[in-house]
Amino acid sequence: MKKGIKRTLALVFAVTLMISLFSACTGKNSQSTPGKSETSPASSEQNNQSESSAVKTPLEPVKLEVMLWGDKPNQFDEIVDEFERQTKDTLNIDLNVTWTPLADYGNKIKLMLSAGQKIDLAFDAPWLNMPSLIANGSYIELDKYFNNDQYPGLKKAFNESLLNNNKFAGPDKQQHVYGVPLGQGYAPVYALYYRKDLAQKYGISEIKTYEDMLAYFDAVKNNEPGITPYMFNKDQYPPAWIIDGNRAIKIDQAKNKVWEVSTGPSGVAKLYIEDNKIKAAYLPGESTDALKDFPAPFNTIDYTTNEEILNWHEKGYIESNAINRKDAQDQFTAGKGGSYLQTLDSYVALENALKAAVPGSELGVYVYENNVRNMEPASLITEFKFWNFLSIPATSQNADRSMMFLDWIFANQQNHDLFEYGIEGKNWIAVGDDKYKLPDGVDPGQNYVFPGYQLTWNPNYMRLAEAYPQDVVKYYGYVAQDTTFLKHISSGFSFNGEPVKNETANPSFAKMAADNSGFELGLIKNVADNKAKQEQNLLKDKRLQEDIQKIKAELVQQLQAFLDAQ
Amino acid sequence: MRLSSLWSLSTLFYILTALFSLFCVYPFVLVLTSSLTDEVELIRNGYSLFPSNWSIAAYKAIFSTSTIPRAYLVTIFVTVVGTCISLIVTSMIAYALSGRKLYYRNHINFIFYFTMLFNGGLVSFYILVTRYLQLTDSIWVYIVPFVLNPWNMFLMRNFFNEIPDELYESSRLEGAGEWRILWQIVLPLSLPALATIGLFYALMYWNSWQPALLFINNDKLFSLQYIIMQIIRNIDIAQNIAVTSTAGSLINTQRPPAFTVRLATAMVTIGPIIFLYPFLQRYFVGGLKVGAIKG
Numbered sequence: 001m002k003k004g005i006k007r008t009l010a011l012v013f014a015v016t017l018m019i020s021l022f023s024a025c026t027g028k029n030s031q032s033t034p035g036k037s038e039t040s041p042a043s044s045e046q047n048n049q050s051e052s053s054a055v056k057t058p059l060e061p062v063k064l065e066v067m068l069w070g071d072k073p074n075q076f077d078e079i080v081d082e083f084e085r086q087t088k089d090t091l092n093i094d095l096n097v098t099w100t101p102l103a104d105y106g107n108k109i110k111l112m113l114s115a116g117q118k119i120d121l122a123f124d125a126p127w128l129n130m131p132s133l134i135a136n137g138s139y140i141e142l143d144k145y146f147n148n149d150q151y152p153g154l155k156k157a158f159n160e161s162l163l164n165n166n167k168f169a170g171p172d173k174q175q176h177v178y179g180v181p182l183g184q185g186y187a188p189v190y191a192l193y194y195r196k197d198l199a200q201k202y203g204i205s206e207i208k209t210y211e212d213m214l215a216y217f218d219a220v221k222n223n224e225p226g227i228t229p230y231m232f233n234k235d236q237y238p239p240a241w242i243i244d245g246n247r248a249i250k251i252d253q254a255k256n257k258v259w260e261v262s263t264g265p266s267g268v269a270k271l272y273i274e275d276n277k278i279k280a281a282y283l284p285g286e287s288t289d290a291l292k293d294f295p296a297p298f299n300t301i302d303y304t305t306n307e308e309i310l311n312w313h314e315k316g317y318i319e320s321n322a323i324n325r326k327d328a329q330d331q332f333t334a335g336k337g338g339s340y341l342q343t344l345d346s347y348v349a350l351e352n353a354l355k356a357a358v359p360g361s362e363l364g365v366y367v368y369e370n371n372v373r374n375m376e377p378a379s380l381i382t383e384f385k386f387w388n389f390l391s392i393p394a395t396s397q398n399a400d401r402s403m404m405f406l407d408w409i410f411a412n413q414q415n416h417d418l419f420e421y422g423i424e425g426k427n428w429i430a431v432g433d434d435k436y437k438l439p440d441g442v443d444p445g446q447n448y449v450f451p452g453y454q455l456t457w458n459p460n461y462m463r464l465a466e467a468y469p470q471d472v473v474k475y476y477g478y479v480a481q482d483t484t485f486l487k488h489i490s491s492g493f494s495f496n497g498e499p500v501k502n503e504t505a506n507p508s509f510a511k512m513a514a515d516n517s518g519f520e521l522g523l524i525k526n527v528a529d530n531k532a533k534q535e536q537n538l539l540k541d542k543r544l545q546e547d548i549q550k551i552k553a554e555l556v557q558q559l560q561a562f563l564d565a566q
Numbered sequence: 567m568r569l570s571s572l573w574s575l576s577t578l579f580y581i582l583t584a585l586f587s588l589f590c591v592y593p594f595v596l597v598l599t600s601s602l603t604d605e606v607e608l609i610r611n612g613y614s615l616f617p618s619n620w621s622i623a624a625y626k627a628i629f630s631t632s633t634i635p636r637a638y639l640v641t642i643f644v645t646v647v648g649t650c651i652s653l654i655v656t657s658m659i660a661y662a663l664s665g666r667k668l669y670y671r672n673h674i675n676f677i678f679y680f681t682m683l684f685n686g687g688l689v690s691f692y693i694l695v696t697r698y699l700q701l702t703d704s705i706w707v708y709i710v711p712f713v714l715n716p717w718n719m720f721l722m723r724n725f726f727n728e729i730p731d732e733l734y735e736s737s738r739l740e741g742a743g744e745w746r747i748l749w750q751i752v753l754p755l756s757l758p759a760l761a762t763i764g765l766f767y768a769l770m771y772w773n774s775w776q777p778a779l780l781f782i783n784n785d786k787l788f789s790l791q792y793i794i795m796q797i798i799r800n801i802d803i804a805q806n807i808a809v810t811s812t813a814g815s816l817i818n819t820q821r822p823p824a825f826t827v828r829l830a831t832a833m834v835t836i837g838p839i840i841f842l843y844p845f846l847q848r849y850f851v852g853g854l855k856v857g858a859i860k861g
Binding site: 006070071072096098099100101102103104108111112114115116117327330331334335336356357 | 606609610688689692693696697743779780783785795796799800825
């Protein structure tokens, strides 16, 4: 009897095991198979037609999955609730935003898309996954949503030239819009922030020229032992920027028809382009003979900047070894740095932090690029490209509704400001049409701060914080004008590294970058000799030289084809 | 003479070991004191054992939102429930594979062993968990894919093999069935093994953050370790990206949290484990030779 029961029990267990195996196969609410890119434009076209006639009747509720990166902003849930409350009758969208740390974001998106997850809106960028995901058809083309009267907000916020400069070449080798471009200006204005109180203490009323700046560094070096005259993070704003900016190297090059184009991890190539024809090209790492066809003075490598950095290092203007520095900004605002490089928009944040930590301190601003400081035209080179985009994956089934959501955001200042700044009156107070301030008693650390470059940035809807001083505000007007910018000859071109991806993966490129950082930090004396030695060693690396030639040839071919098509 | 040299030798060893353990403990104490200093002082003067300005602002900031307490609950639940389930399942499998009575047990052993060497990769794992097991945004995603660790199972199986055969034979003679033998004879005898394996599993569950990264979007279900991971990864990016906004904002967006907040979060996360270790230490040490030579 017992044996029989035991046998039955064992049988029951075995059957349970098998059932649990098979139950996994069926699954409950089976998620449908991922839509191929051929089917989704077709279905969205049908949706478009039916919706264009039914735009007045309330829409079906839909849940939009949005992928963004970084920390979830404080009070974000309240903003989303407010948005859903405002658009219950018009858009009827249930917004679900997932925030992932940036370091994992790129891989997570790729993983989710390859597993067929339905994402409706994803942040992406040329420096992230866009080139590869566009090439394998993961993102849909968005051309039809722009300059379309059914999407008036998008039409208003994104004009023709902006879109044309931010197109990408798709799998069909044609230029299409693959992401909503998000940005506020084409190039930032960088400035050297310094301690005005220290400058005045040592007889320098204001830094107006490069020589003034050096005098300030000297004064700080000799009289304030605990303060480093120029503080910087190794990977962020090295002294080379200031030195090159003062010499206006890039503008000089551009005026002489020498342009720099990035090839990705294999470095920045210099090209001499005359009448839309590439006459010569040089990729760092190859022999300087490649430079001989360039116009003088660009036909030799010039080490003046490196010598100057070494000079700074020997005079003690920069730390003896900045290789591990990661918190230069915090050091500056805590009073351990004499100056720090940052974009103009950080003025208020830096001032607040500095005043809180160092009593009696004052923030000064020195725009080190001479042309920019004097607000001359054609001083900033740009490709008129933005760096941040919102793309719609092909697996999404709500492409139209996602674009309607974006259309709502860009329809007017009010909608836009809800996401960018928060609930008016609670998170911010409008000052006129184009300024804002924080309400009294609001703790900045707990307030809503949204990364606008992921959803809302647009040149037509910008507000300035009220607290900016006039001499900073005038630069905003300066960068809002198109005449300020010099159009880079490769505007609209992005190098497709796929055909030479084995060559670009050569580890010697990374080694070159690591070796150069020694020069950038002023750690290596006898610059000319050591650079010559470095060049010798690189020339001996046959594999590297072959790879460089291949990459260069590919770049020249792609760029020439692009220029010919202009 | 011999005794005194032995005595001085052992004093020397005592001193060396004491010094070594002080060195090991020093970073931890440093983190503790630094998390209790004032933020600006920390940036200015760096880490120190005796800062001049004490402040508990960092701890206040952490506990002002319910993120950390909720993450604590999640992690504790996952650890306790996960360890129980894992122990039950692992001991059942190990028992079945121990001894010499199961047909094809070598083939079954090999299948388990094979999974230790190869796996299907991240994409297939992702598809399995999200599409077939439907565990996205569920707390069970921390537990279900990780219930059985083959290495622990083999360890337990070897331990069971060491229990003398006579015990099995005599219990069978008395009429005990396999279940009874497992629950009432084998498991009570294997408490060291259970404690060790349980500790391994508990550590694994306590430290798990990858499921949160891949499968969980609801921030109420984040584990403690994932919160720290997020902070660290977001900080690195925040310090390196150049956020170029021409209109700007009153605060630099995505400024990393204060140094003291990071240190305080680290303290809060490792706190419980530090207190648990001394009590479980003897099981750890004793249990390491579980599954080794007989006797």
